[in-house]
Amino acid sequence: MSSLLGRLALLLLLTAPLRGCLTYEYEHEIWLRVDGSGTVNVTGRPALWTAFKELGRPEDPEGTATREAAQALFERSGLRVRRVTLTRRAGQPYLFVSADFADVNKLAGTPAFPDLRLALARDGERLRLSGDWARPPGGVLPAPQHRAGLMAVRLHLPAKVYSHRNAVDGVERGNIVSWRQDVEQALQGQSLELGAVMDRRSILGSTVLLFATAIVAALALLALGLYLVLRRGRRERAAQG
Numbered sequence: 001m002s003s004l005l006g007r008l009a010l011l012l013l014l015t016a017p018l019r020g021c022l023t024y025e026y027e028h029e030i031w032l033r034v035d036g037s038g039t040v041n042v043t044g045r046p047a048l049w050t051a052f053k054e055l056g057r058p059e060d061p062e063g064t065a066t067r068e069a070a071q072a073l074f075e076r077s078g079l080r081v082r083r084v085t086l087t088r089r090a091g092q093p094y095l096f097v098s099a100d101f102a103d104v105n106k107l108a109g110t111p112a113f114p115d116l117r118l119a120l121a122r123d124g125e126r127l128r129l130s131g132d133w134a135r136p137p138g139g140v141l142p143a144p145q146h147r148a149g150l151m152a153v154r155l156h157l158p159a160k161v162y163s164h165r166n167a168v169d170g171v172e173r174g175n176i177v178s179w180r181q182d183v184e185q186a187l188q189g190q191s192l193e194l195g196a197v198m199d200r201r202s203i204l205g206s207t208v209l210l211f212a213t214a215i216v217a218a219l220a221l222l223a224l225g226l227y228l229v230l231r232r233g234r235r236e237r238a239a240q241g
Contacts, residue, residue, distance in 0.1 A: 022152075023150075024043070024180070025044060025048060025146075025148070025151060026043070026045065026049075026151040027041075027043045027154065028040060028116060028153045029043075029154045030104075030154070030156065032120070032129075032155060032158055033202065034127065034158050037104070038101060042096070042097050043094055043097075044094060044095060044151075045061075045093065045094060046061040046062045046064075046095055047061040047062070047143065048142065048183065050064075051140075051142050052115045052135055053112065053114060053115060054114060054136065055073055066086075066095075067085070070084055071084045073112050074097055077107070077112035078110065079099035079101050079112065081097065081098070082098040082100060114136040115133060115134060118130075118194065119131055126198060127159070127197070129194070129195060129197075129198070130194065133153050133194065134186075135189055141187055142187070146183075148184070149182075152179065153178065153180075154176065154179075157175045157177065157196060157198050158198075159201055160175070160199040161174075161196055161198045162199070164177045164197075165193055165194060166179065166195075179193075179194055
């Protein structure tokens with residue numbers, strides 16, 4: 001019995017990290033702020049950049065979906081490019097772009113984001129994020145060897161998340177929501193519906209306010225204690241006089 005329990009425990013230890021070991025052939029990862037600004041990272045095979053973002057030519061994606069072309073695409077869309085790299089995984093090239101944006105509501109419809117629509121709006125005392133990801137209509141499908149694997153959209157939200165729309169793993173680590181699907185499904189036009197409702201106060205701002213409140217309270221208590229000690233000292237001197 002103990003041997004069986006040991007094997008089960010070992011199996012759990014081995015399988016626990018598998019969720020975090022997923023790799024994506026095409027991915028948007030976005031760090032958002034409560035004012036709507038943020039940073040977006042896009043990673044993918046050149047052929048998928050061509051299929052989803054219309055970068056380069058379908059007959060030669062690796063030769064035309066280049067770092068220079070990707071940087072020009074994002075800059076033309078009003079983003080400030082931080083980094084563009086070309087890496088390899090299992091012998092396959094992956095194009096990576098990291099860029100800052102001023103307003104998430106203005107990304108949709110730009111040359112760099114024909115496939116992603118996000119809208120952030122105030123909803124009472126909360127913020128509502130909605131949108132979808134879908135391959136733009138038309139265009140040429142990539143070769144079969146580029147259609148396997150998973151694609152994903154991951155959002156790092158700046159505040160407490162109250163609800164989400166179909167996030168695949170729910171709310172991860174307090175403020176991360178993500179969606180994923182097979183590349184083949186995405187190429188056939190199946191869209192991902194995105195959405196979340198969060199607090200209007202950022203986690204960082206709330207933390208700073210909490211610490212500031214604690215410091216002010218501690219200083220107030222210290223001042224009160226010092227005042228009482230001085231007052232008692234004056235009374236004792238007056239009584240002795």
